[in-house]
Amino acid sequence: MEYRLLLVDDDNENLNVNKALLSAAGYQISTALSGEEALEKVMKAKKEYALILMDYHMPGISGAEAVSKIREVKPTQQILAFSLDDTREVMRENFKAGAVDFLDKNSENEVLLSTIATYCAKYEQLYRPIDGEQLASDEKRKLIYETGMIGCSDQTYELCRQIRKIAPTQATALILGESGTGKELVAQALHKFSERAKCPFVAINIAAESAGLLDSTLFGHRKGAFTGAIEDQMGKFRLANKGTLFLDEIGDMNLDLQVKLLRVLQEREVNPLGHSRAIPIDVRIIAATHKDLRKMVLNGTFREDLYYRLSSVFISTTPLRERTEDIEPLVAHFTAEICKENGFSRFFHRRCLEVLRKYPWKGNVRELRSVVERHLVRSDADSVRPEDLEASLYEVHPSSVPVTMKEIDSHVENLKKGLVAEVLKVGSPAEAARRLGISQNHLSYFMDKWGLRRAQR
Secondary structure (H helix, E strand, O other), rough: OEEEEEEEEOHHHHHHHHHHHHHOOOOOOEEEOOOHHHHHHHHHHOOOOEEEEEEOOOOOHHHHHHHOOOOHHHOOOOEEEEEEEOOHHHHHHHHOOOEEEEEEEEHHHHHHHHHHHHHHHHHHHHHOOOOHOOOOOOHHHHHHOOOOOOOOHHHHHHHHHHHHHHHOOOOOEEEEOOOOOHHHHHHHHHHOOOOOOOOOOOEEEEEHHOOOOHHHHHEOOOOOOOOOOOOEEEEEHHHOOOOEEEEEEEOOOOOOHHHHHHHHHHHOOHHHHHOOOOEOOOEEEEEEEOOOOHHEEEOOOOHEEEEEOOEEEEEEEEOOHOOOOHHHHHHHHHHHHHHHHHHHEEEEEEHHHHHHHOOOOOOHHHHHHHHHHHHHHHHOOEEEEEEHHOHHOOOOOOOOOOOOOOHHHHHHHHHHHHHHHHHOOOOOHHHHHHHHHOOOHHHHHHHHHHHHHHHOO
């Protein structure tokens, strides 16, 4: 972490010496030649300083006066009195003004560096806000952000790698994952990095559509085709021609429409209601669901032939509770977004992360954004601290003890995923399949479903 420091001293030579020392130690240094200039820099700074080193004897206001004024506008700002004058009166005046400590300018470099490191550690623990721009940048994070995702976890990185690999192909993709894990974002990224990127991306949530109108919504109709059809409707498939059609919550489609969808996928043409002839289409299909389609196939509520048509490629999103490293960049992203929308400047304190990472997030990223927005909008201060968080976020959740059938199924699924991942570490997929007692094709299905390909590299 590169900490920002402000050095305040009217002795320009001394200022440059200390700036060189601290810059060499990895700190980001700003300087000021007077208390007035220091106050102005603090007021205008877009990012706060981890520590300010303040001289005492300067033209204009004294160092102690500058400390007092800065603390008025930034109550949590750490300021270290840094002076040659170590008389009791000067020290008393600085401490009364709000300085956190006093250090003699004649101190050895090791003492100066050690003292600054101590207060930067305190800043990290107690004062540093969650700020996306301060998060370390690396190739993994770069790939994630360029793909249109927010995060830094291995799971999100692997998801983005899959997207970039699958996107240029024409394969139909099935995105699996809990509600709120960003399945539509995945679909948008698949479109963005495909050869169809300049053509339409059309999304429809099957669960949100009226069952009676879904047929014409998807495939279109002619005016007068049925009661209420007062004008022609192209339908989502034709609107997405040459581009991508995203069918969200495909598991909610009834069996009759599943038959019609299967035919469209096979014939690459649609038959709008009231039309006398089929209309050719060129559309890439991406589907998503939070339901277990394989179980639905066994139960007879989802067509097996349609399942295989849709699942040329599997992509799985990971629940937020299983990638808690992503919470910090997500909170930073949502905070910036919400502050911009509302015209204020507020932030979450990093100490909140300890609480947020323990919460189970059953609503996943969607729930996290709602929590961030609620706290920022309600806040009377410029920061949200752990003591400001809702009591519900502190509740003890027995997440290790599944209760409902859905939770039990999820627990078993995660257990299987972990055990298969361990077996894959032993050797090749062929060897892993032999140990598991399944075919390589069956193992390949699980590897795609759970995003375990990276374990083989």
